[in-house]
Amino acid sequence: MIGVDIVVVSRIEAAMKRHGERFLQRFLNEEEIALAQKTETAAGFWAAKEAVAKALGCGIGAELGFHDILLVKSPKGAPSFTLPPAIMQRYAITDTSLSIAHDGGFAIAVAAIETAASPASDEV
Template structure:
């Protein structure tokens, strides 16, 4: 199953400027916040979590919240989903690709049940 999401980096940047860390804590855990180096990274993580929820077929809501999905980075710095996220949703595998261009972040997620 596949999910895709796109978000304006300025939308996330405005949230951060207005609410600070409170904005990030709305959709990221403490370990994820440590990985955020810029609004571009934060927007990419938002898009990745939205795309993950779309691949599940639930969207963000009661069945799958932003904080149910954890993004980590592998040895090479590539974003991926934590093993606890895969276990929570009984998935064999979940792959993510995040790109940025023209003030937007886009993420594509493919999951295998």
């Protein structure tokens, strides 16, 4: 399953100026806020969480909240995400991948989620 989201960086910047740290706390935890030193990174993180929700087909809401998705970076800066065990089990997730980019005033993210294959059907 694949999810994609794109956001205008200036929209995130305006929300950060208007609401300060409270805006970031709405969708990021403290570790993620520490990683998001630039507005472009915060915008990329917003897009990433939306992309994960879209890949799962549920969107951000009752089944999956912003804070259920934990974004991390490898020592080389590659993004990835984790989900709570209950969500991993509910969707039978076996592997995940995430890419985030920002350029020209936009941030985009693509999330790929692999799930356990459903049993083959005997029906023809």
